[in-house]
Amino acid sequence: MAKGTILLAAGGTGGHLFPAEALAHELIARGWDVHLATDDRASRYANHFPAKEVHTIRSATFGSKNPIALIGAMWRIWQGVRQASGVIHRIKPAVVMGFGGYPTLPPLYAATRRKVATIIHEQNAVMGRANRALAPRVDAIAGGFLPEDTSAAGAKTVTTGNPVRPAVLEAARAPYVASAGSDPFRLLVFGGSQGAQFFSDAVPDAVALLSDAQRARLIITQQARADDVGRVKDAYARLGIDAQVSPFFTDMAQRMAAAHLVISRSGASTVSEIAVIGRPALLVPYPHALDHDQAANAAALAAAGGGEVHPQSTLNPETVAGLISAAMEEPERLETMAAAAKSVGRPNAARLLADLAEAIASRKTIEEFRKETRA
Numbered sequence: 514m515a516k517g518t519i520l521l522a523a524g525g526t527g528g529h530l531f532p533a534e535a536l537a538h539e540l541i542a543r544g545w546d547v548h549l550a551t552d553d554r555a556s557r558y559a560n561h562f563p564a565k566e567v568h569t570i571r572s573a574t575f576g577s578k579n580p581i582a583l584i585g586a587m588w589r590i591w592q593g594v595r596q597a598s599g600v601i602h603r604i605k606p607a608v609v610m611g612f613g614g615y616p617t618l619p620p621l622y623a624a625t626r627r628k629v630a631t632i633i634h635e636q637n638a639v640m641g642r643a644n645r646a647l648a649p650r651v652d653a654i655a656g657g658f659l660p661e662d663t664s665a666a667g668a669k670t671v672t673t674g675n676p677v678r679p680a681v682l683e684a685a686r687a688p689y690v691a692s693a694g695s696d697p698f699r700l701l702v703f704g705g706s707q708g709a710q711f712f713s714d715a716v717p718d719a720v721a722l723l724s725d726a727q728r729a730r731l732i733i734t735q736q737a738r739a740d741d742v743g744r745v746k747d748a749y750a751r752l753g754i755d756a757q758v759s760p761f762f763t764d765m766a767q768r769m770a771a772a773h774l775v776i777s778r779s780g781a782s783t784v785s786e787i788a789v790i791g792r793p794a795l796l797v798p799y800p801h802a803l804d805h806d807q808a809a810n811a812a813a814l815a816a817a818g819g820g821e822v823h824p825q826s827t828l829n830p831e832t833v834a835g836l837i838s839a840a841m842e843e844p845e846r847l848e849t850m851a852a853a854a855k856s857v858g859r860p861n862a863a864r865l866l867a868d869l870a871e872a873i874a875s876r877k878t879i880e881e882f883r884k885e886t887r888a
Contacts, residue, residue, distance in 0.1 A: 515544055515545060515546045516543065516544045516545050516607075517545060517546070517606070517607040517874070518545065518546045518547075518548060518565075518604050518605060518606045518607060519540055519545050519546070519547055519548070519606055519607060519608050519609075519610065519870060519874070520547075520548045520549075520550060520600070520601065520604065520606040520608075520609045520610070520620065520624075521533045521536065521537060521547060521548070521549050521550070521564075521609075521610050521611075521612065522549075522550040522551070522570075522597075522609065522610065522611040522612065522616065522617040522620040522621060523549070523550075523551055523611070523612035523613070523614060523616070523617065524551070524552065524554075524612070524613060524614015524615060524616045524617060524643075525551050525552040525553065525554030525614070525616060526554065526614065527782065528613075528636065528780045528781060528782045528783075529612045529613050529614045529617075529636075530551070530562065530612070531677070531678055531782045532612055532634065532636060532657075532675050532676045532677075532781075532782060532785075533549065533562075533610075533612045533676075534562050534563070534678055535676030535677050535678045535679070535681075535862075535863045536610070536634075536676045536863050536866050536867060536870070537549070537562065537563050537564060538563055538678075538679055538863070539676070539863040539864060539866075539867040540867050540870065541563055543867060543871075546565045547563065547564050547565060548564055548565055548566050548567075548568060548600075548604055548606070549562055549564040549566075549567045549568065550568045550570045550597060550600065550616070550617075550619075550620040551567065551568075551569065551570070551616055552569065552570065552571075552572055552614075552616040553569055566604075568596075568597075568600050570593045570596050570597050570600075570616060570619050570620060571589050571590075571592045571593035571596060571619070572589060572590055572593045572615050572616040572618060572619055573585070573586035573587075573589040573590055573615065574586065574615045590615075590618055590619055593616075593618070593619030593620075594619045594622050594623045594626075595623075596619065597619045597620040597622075597623035597624075598623040598626070598627065600620075601620070601623055601624055601627055601629060602627070606624075606629060607629075607630065607874035608629070608630040608631065608632060608870055608873050608874040609621060609624035609629055609630070609631050609632075610631070610632040610633070610634060610870060611631075611632070611633045611634070611643075611644070611647060611651075612633075612634050612636070613633070613634070613635060613636060613641050613643055613644050614641075614643055615643050617633070617643055617644075617647070618643055618646065618647065621633065621647050621650070621651065622647070622650070625650040625651065630652050630873045630874055630876065631647075631650070631651040631652050631653075631873075632651060632652060632653045632654070632655060632869065632870060632873055633647050633648065633651050633653075633654055633655070634654075634655040634656075634657070634673075634866065635654065635655070635656050635657060635659050636657040636658075636675050636780075636781030636782060636785070637657065637658060637780075637781045637804075637806035637807075637809065637810055638657075638658035638659065638781075638806060638809035638810050638812070638813055639804045639805065639806040639809050640659065640804075641804060641806065642804070651669075652669070652873050653669050653670075653671065653869060653873050653879055653882075654669055654670040654671070655670075655671055655672075655673045655866055655869055656670050656671065656672045656673065657672075657673070657674055657675035657781050657785060657862075658672075658675075658781065658809070658810060658813050659672060668879070669879045671865075671869055671879065671882065671883065671886075673859075673862050673865040673866045673869060674785065674859025674861075674862030674865065675781055675782060675785035675859070675862055676862045676863035676866055677782075677785055677786050677789050677860070677862065677863070678766065680764075680766040680767070681766045681769075681786050681789055681790060682789070682860055683766070684766040684767055684769060684770035684790050685770070685789050685790045685791065685855075685858070685860060687770040687771075687790075689791055689792065689793075689847075689848060689851035689852070689855075691773065691844035691845070691847055691848045692730070692773045692841070692844060693844045695726070695729075695730060696730065697730055697731075697732050698727075698730045698731055698732065698773050698774070698841050699732045699733075699734070699771050699772045699773050699774075700731060700732070700733045700734070700772065700773070700774050700776065700837065701733075701734050701735075701768055701769060701771075701772035701774070701775045701776070701777075702716050702733065702734070702735040702736065702775075702776045702777070703734075703735070703736035703762075703765070703775075703776075703777050703778075703783075704736060704777065704778045709736075709738075709778060709797075709799075710738060710741060711797070711825055711828075712735065712736075712737070712776065712797075713735075713737045713738065713741035713744070713745050715828060715829065715830055715833050716733075716735065716776065716833060717745055717748035717749060717752075718748075718830035718833075719830040719831075719833035719834040719837060720733070720749070720752060720754060720834070720837070721748075721752055721830075722830060722831065722834035723834055723837065723838055724838075727837075727838060727841055728752060728753065728754060729753075730841065731754055731755070732755045732756075733749060733754055733755070733756040733757070733758075734756070734757050734758075734762070734768050734772070735756065735757070735758045736758075736759065736760065736761065736762065737758050737759070737760065738760060739760045742758050742759065742760060745758045746758045766786065766790070769786060769787065769790050769792055770790050770792070772792055773793075773840075773847060774792075774793055774794070774795065774837070774840050774841075774847060775787060775792050775793070775794040775795070776794070776795045776797070776833075776837075777794060777795075777796060777797070778796070778797060778798065778799050778807060779796040779797070779798045779799075779807040779808070779810045779811035779814075779822075780799075780807060780810065781806070781810050784796070784810045784811065784813070784814050784820075785858070785859070785862070787814065787819070787820065787854055788814060788819060788854050788855065788857050788858035788859070789855070789858035789859065789860050790854075790855070790858070791819075791851050791852065791854050791855025791858060792851055792854060793819070793820065793840070793846075793847040793850035793851050793854065794814070794819070794820040794821070794850075794854065795820070795821050795823055795836055795840075796811040796814065796815070796820050796821065796822050796823070797823050797824070797825050797828065798810075798811050798822065798824065798825070799825075800824065800825045800826065808822070808824075813857075814854060814857065817853050817854070817856060817857040818849070818850060818853035818854075819850055819851075819853040819854025819855075819856070819857060820850065820854060821836075823836070865886070868882075868886065869882060872885070
């Protein structure tokens with residue numbers, strides 16, 4: 514007999530779904546039934562999500578300033594609220610927890626209207642728009658990087674860290690072993706759930722500028738958008754580089770653990786996984802993020818010495834080549850960065866978040882929960 518049901522709501526990208534997946538595994542291990550509410554983009558990531566049921570809920574963004582488009586978005590969200598309300602009435606969750614993205618708005622709003630206990634989890638160092646809209650209505654806010662403070666949101670914020678998947682926890686067991694001399698040097702390049710065209714443009718050209726001896730050592734794994742895969746593969750083939758290039762890798766955690774250096778964007782899940790596994794990273798925040806959340810995430814890891822932040826505007830093939838070359842020739846520095854990254858990882862984030870979910874489900878206050886966790 515299950516303890517009860519918990520409904521997780523997450524936008525249909527890896528950055529939102531991966532932390533929800535990690536929490537789902539922890540909750541199921543504790544005896545809960547887990548359901549997932551998401552949108553129709555999630556099929557790429559949610560196929561293996563350990564949910565008793567996956568509920569596709571209508572939603573929309575407010576990106577357009579066109580009045581007709583805004584009315585249409587509001588109508589789709591209201592339809593989603595009614596859908597979500599029906600799901601909540603049927604499965605009767607003890608708590609509904611959102612992980613960000615506009616698809617979380619209908620389930621969380623419906624839950625607050627039905628007086629169901631609610632939590633939002635904010636992965637980033639800066640709260641996203643959907644979570645900002647929900648923050649005043651929910652019972653608790655769990656933060657990946659958010660501080661606990663005296664503001665209205667901070668008063669009900671608990672810093673739990675970002676849950677990482679079991680594959681990441683398994684990969685974290687592998688110690689960092691530096692590459693020195695003529696040893697192979699494994700470089701991992703990726704740009705979030707959709708890849709990054711900038712890396713497809715800059716990194717192959719940078720590798721072409723390395724010395725013959727450095728190129729002979731390189732083994733590259735690079736995530737690229739489907740439209741870019743062919744040309745990136747061809748570029749590395751012309752250089753004689755051992756490279757695997759794909760839009761998506763199902764074993765990214767193992768590839769991260771095998772890497773001597775990571776070059777990536779700095780989404781919250783990415784930064785959290787880099788820290789838990791403990792790998793040196795060159796972080797290039799996505800420059801067009803509305804809230805500059807990736808820059809704030811990267812800064813948190815850099816402050817600990819586990820990564821370097823390089824704004825995209827400062828990079829070209831020559832500067833990227835210089836960064837890769839220096840890293841390949843300074844194994845001791847990379848070892849130090851790896852240890853620093855691991856020192857700020859939160860491998861117990863899923864456990865803390867599950868503790869919070871159970872506390873809020875039983876209607877404990879944030880102060881009661883804080884006292885229990887600090888005792």
